[in-house]
Amino acid sequence: MDISNWTRKSLLGIEELSHNEITQILELAKLFKKETEGDMSNKNYLRGKRMVNLFMEPSTRTRIAFEVAAKSLHADVISVAEQSSSLTKGETLRDTAMNIQALGADAIVLRHSSPGASLFLSKIVDVPIINAGDGAHEHPSQALLDLYTLQDKLGTVEGKKITILGDILFSRVARSNFWALSKMGAEVTLAGPSTLVPKQFESMGARVSHNLEEALQDADAVMLLRIQHERQSSSHFPSLAEYTKVFGLNKDRKQWLKKGALILHPGPVNRGVELDSELADSPQSVILDQVSNGIAVRMAILYLCTMQGATNL
Structure with a gap:
C-alpha cells in the first residue's frame, strides 16, 4: 500500500x-x-x-x-x-x-x-x-473506529442518517464523530435535552433535535453517549432518572428505530441510563465491534x- x-x-x-x-x-x-x-x-x-x-x-x-x-x-x-x-x-x-x-x-x-x-x-x-x-x-481515534465500524456494516456512510444521542455539549466523541461523519457524506443529527444539545450546533451543519422519537425514526444508526459528569460544573437536567425517562433508549422505544438500525456506544455504557441492557446486547448492537x-x-x-x-x- x-x-x-x-x-x-x-x-x-x-x-x-x-x-x-x-x-x-x-x-x-x-x-x-x-x-x-x-x-x-x-x-x-x-x-x-x-x-x-x-x-x-x-x-x-x-x-x-x-x-x-x-x-x-x-x-x-x-x-x-x-x-x-x-x-x-x-x-x-x-x-x-x-x-x-x-x-x-x-x-x-x-x-x-x-x-x-x-x-x-x-x-x-x-x-x-x-x-x-x-x-x-x-477524540479522533474513537471517531475513526466508529466510522470504520459503520462503513463495515453499512458499506458506506454517504447519504446515511446517523443520530448521536446524549451529552453532546461536553462530549469530545460527539465532536470528532460529527466532523468524521460529515466529511464522509453522512447526515448527522445531534439529539438530547436542550441543555446538553444547544441550537448553536446547527452552525456546524448538524441537525439538532430535542425530540427522541423524531431523532430516531429515520436513523440508519444511533450512537449513545453517557452523561459526562466529570466535565459539568452543575447539573444540566433534574436527575439521571429524569434523563432516562425522556431520552433513555429502552425496549419500549426500540419500535421508534428503523428496522436494522445499528446501535453504537463508545463506552463506558451506563446500563439502564442512556441504554438498556437488552438493546446493548442485541443483534443490532455493534458496541463490541467498535472495541x-x-x-x-x-x-x-x-x-x-x-x-x-x-x-x-
Whole structure:
C-alpha cells in the first residue's frame, strides 16, 4: 500500500483531516485487521520503535487498544498514568513530555483533561503526538473506529442518517464523530435535552433535535453517549432518572428505530441510563465491534504517524 502522500506527523483531531486522509487511515486499518486475523509474528512494522501512552485521565478501552495496537506492530510500549507520574509532584506537562522524549520515545499518545493539550505538546516536542482525548474538544481515534465500524456494516456512510444521542455539549466523541461523519457524506443529527444539545450546533451543519422519537425514526444508526459528569460544573437536567425517562433508549422505544438500525456506544455504557441492557446486547448492537475495530484503526494511526515519509507498507 502506498502511503507516500501521508504528510502528518501528529494526529491531533478530525476537524483538520481531509476526506482523503480519513480514507487512507481506514484503508490501512482494513489491511491491518486482515493481517491480525493471521500470523503477525513476522510483521515487524514498528520493531525498535518506542511508544509512550501518557494518560492523564482514566481510560480502559483507549489505553489498552493503543497498547495492543503498538504491540501488534512489534513496537515497545510504556504506559504512564497521572498518579504514577511526576505531575503529582508539580512537574509541568511540558517538562514531562520533554523528559519522555529524552528517554527515547518515538511517539506519545496523550490523553488530557485540557482542550488543546495535544496541540500544545506537538509544538514543543519533535516526536509525533497522538490525541487520545483532550477535554471536551476531540477524540479522533474513537471517531475513526466508529466510522470504520459503520462503513463495515453499512458499506458506506454517504447519504446515511446517523443520530448521536446524549451529552453532546461536553462530549469530545460527539465532536470528532460529527466532523468524521460529515466529511464522509453522512447526515448527522445531534439529539438530547436542550441543555446538553444547544441550537448553536446547527452552525456546524448538524441537525439538532430535542425530540427522541423524531431523532430516531429515520436513523440508519444511533450512537449513545453517557452523561459526562466529570466535565459539568452543575447539573444540566433534574436527575439521571429524569434523563432516562425522556431520552433513555429502552425496549419500549426500540419500535421508534428503523428496522436494522445499528446501535453504537463508545463506552463506558451506563446500563439502564442512556441504554438498556437488552438493546446493548442485541443483534443490532455493534458496541463490541467498535472495541475490536479500534485496535486496527490505532495500528494504522501509529504506523502512519511514526513512519511518516515512508513510501510503501
